[in-house]
Amino acid sequence: MIGAGMPRPVAAGIETASSLGGQLMPPVMGIAAFLMAEFLGRSYFDVVARGYAPAMIYYFGVSVSVYLLSTRYRAQLGTVVAEIMRWTDWTNIAAFVAVVGGLIGIMAVLHLAPMFAALYVFLGVGGALVVAHVVWTARTPGRPWRNLVGTLGRFVDYFAEMTADLTLLLATLSLMTGALVITGVPTKVGSLLIAAAGVNLTAMVVVAFFFGALLGMGLPPAPTYIVTALVIVPPFIKIGVDPWVVHFFAFFVAVWGEVTPPTSVSAAVTSKIAETSFMQTLYRALTICVSLFVLMAGVFTRPELVVEPGWAQIEAMLLIATATLGITFSIQARFAERTAVDAPIRLVLAALALTALLHPDRQLAWLACVPVVLIVGYWVLKRRNVPMLAAAVDAR
Numbered sequence: 001m002i003g004a005g006m007p008r009p010v011a012a013g014i015e016t017a018s019s020l021g022g023q024l025m026p027p028v029m030g031i032a033a034f035l036m037a038e039f040l041g042r043s044y045f046d047v048v049a050r051g052y053a054p055a056m057i058y059y060f061g062v063s064v065s066v067y068l069l070s071t072r073y074r075a076q077l078g079t080v081v082a083e084i085m086r087w088t089d090w091t092n093i094a095a096f097v098a099v100v101g102g103l104i105g106i107m108a109v110l111h112l113a114p115m116f117a118a119l120y121v122f123l124g125v126g127g128a129l130v131v132a133h134v135v136w137t138a139r140t141p142g143r144p145w146r147n148l149v150g151t152l153g154r155f156v157d158y159f160a161e162m163t164a165d166l167t168l169l170l171a172t173l174s175l176m177t178g179a180l181v182i183t184g185v186p187t188k189v190g191s192l193l194i195a196a197a198g199v200n201l202t203a204m205v206v207v208a209f210f211f212g213a214l215l216g217m218g219l220p221p222a223p224t225y226i227v228t229a230l231v232i233v234p235p236f237i238k239i240g241v242d243p244w245v246v247h248f249f250a251f252f253v254a255v256w257g258e259v260t261p262p263t264s265v266s267a268a269v270t271s272k273i274a275e276t277s278f279m280q281t282l283y284r285a286l287t288i289c290v291s292l293f294v295l296m297a298g299v300f301t302r303p304e305l306v307v308e309p310g311w312a313q314i315e316a317m318l319l320i321a322t323a324t325l326g327i328t329f330s331i332q333a334r335f336a337e338r339t340a341v342d343a344p345i346r347l348v349l350a351a352l353a354l355t356a357l358l359h360p361d362r363q364l365a366w367l368a369c370v371p372v373v374l375i376v377g378y379w380v381l382k383r384r385n386v387p388m389l390a391a392a393v394d395a396r
Contacts, residue, residue: 002274006073012274013284014069016259016267017062020289023221023255024055027104032225032254034114036247039229044107044114049309050244053317054252054295061291061324068332069288071383091132098125201239205300208232209253216257220265225254245299248306252296259285287331291324294357298323301358319356319365326353326372333379349375 001011023030026048033051037044099121106117133151192207212228219227228250236246258266264282271281299306302316330350336342352375355368 006070008274008276009271009280009284010069010073012267012270012276012281013288014062014066015270015273016264016281016285017065017288018059019266019270020255020258020285020292021055021058021062023258024051024058026051026055028100029055030255031222032251035222035225036229036251037114039233039247040243043111050248050306050313053305053313054248054299057295057298057317057321057324058289058291060321061294061328062288064325064328065288065290065332068329072332072334095125095129201241201300204236204239205249205297208236208249209296212250212253213257213260216254216260219257221254221258224257225250228253241300242303242307244306245303248299249296252292252299256289256292256296259289290327290331294320294324294327297357301360319362319369322369322372323353323357325376326350326356329376329379335375335379345375 001014002008006014023032029048029051033047034044037047040046102121102125103114103117106112106120107114110117112120130152208228211231212224215224215227229247232250233243233246237243258264259282264285267282267285268278271278274281298316298320302320304312304316305320306313326349330346330353333346334342335345349372352368352372356365356372359365359368
């Protein structure tokens with residue numbers, strides 16, 4: 001992206017936002033999704049069936065943001081040339097597909113727990129790759145066997161490093177959970193949520209969001225989800241909110257914690273690769289992944305999105321996706337050169353999109369989607385006419 005003319009903070013922000021969506025995208029979601037299945041006492045596939053719609057909305061919003069940013073900075077075509085795919089590249093892709101497909105197949109057919117399914121897939125695919133590497137080494141002249149030993153050594157080193165990190169994470173989580181229980185923080189936060197429920201559900205959601213966001217500033221997504229769910233789920237269920245809605249809300253808050261300072265690992269890595277500012281990368285990522293904020297509100301206003309797969313879920317997905325489109329355009333697009341004209345259009349578009357997202361009357365929400373689509377369509381047509389006009393001037 002940098003080679004195509006994209007500013008470094010923008011390119012790093014796009015990579016941060018797109019990689020963040022890996023936590024949301026089925027069939028292999030983040031570890032918090034597996035924990036959600038354990039919390040609810042349901043199969044992982046029940047989570048996956050409900051997770052597709054939010055993931056598609058998220059990446060739809062990110063894609064729209066990337067499109068608008070690319071048109072704004074006029075990325076230079078032809079400056080980046082893709083490398084030719086070699087057979088080793090296709091082998092790596094095939095191994096990845098085999099891992100994902102095997103994991104899904106074993107969980108679906110044999111109904112094994114995710115951890116056991118992952119173990120069997122690892123033994124099968126890993127063993128096949130080792131055999132293939134041995135055969136390749138034996139049939140390639142001058143290829144030393146120490147390369148195979150070095151590859152296996154790197155694997156053991158990576159496995160040990162990952163296991164050590166997980167062990168430290170679990171130990172830290174147990175200490176934090178114990179501290180929360182001893183100090184009575186869950187009880188106090190639960191009392192605040194119940195008190196907020198006496199005002200309205202919105203106040204309750206705001207309190208829960210800030211609690212989860214505070215945890216996300218110091219913890220990775222998995223422990224953030226665990227602690228947030230333990231604290232906020234009982235009060236929400238007590239007032240009649242569906243458990244799927246509350247758990248997905250906690251899941252979204254935990255994922256959003258991955259881009260909150262000062263512990264945003266993805267933003268730190270991408271800013272290092274792009275050789276740019278960490279805070280600028282973080283700011284750009286937050287504006288690009290605005291669809292995650294839309295999902296946090298959407299699960300409460302349109303609970304059909306996650307309660308039960310079916311036509312109602314698709315309808316809710318389309319409604320929230322249209323609201324995401326309007327909000328993204330109101331942030332990233334420019335409708336006029338003059339601010340006095342551009343700003344009111346953006347505000348009107350944002351208001352219409354929020355109406356489609358938050359208004360309890362479904363018919364009114366769908367009516368608000370119509371001007372959103374018309375305004376966005378006007379921008380796209382106007383944008384298409386700009387290159388045509390430039391080409392006509394060049395022809396003269």
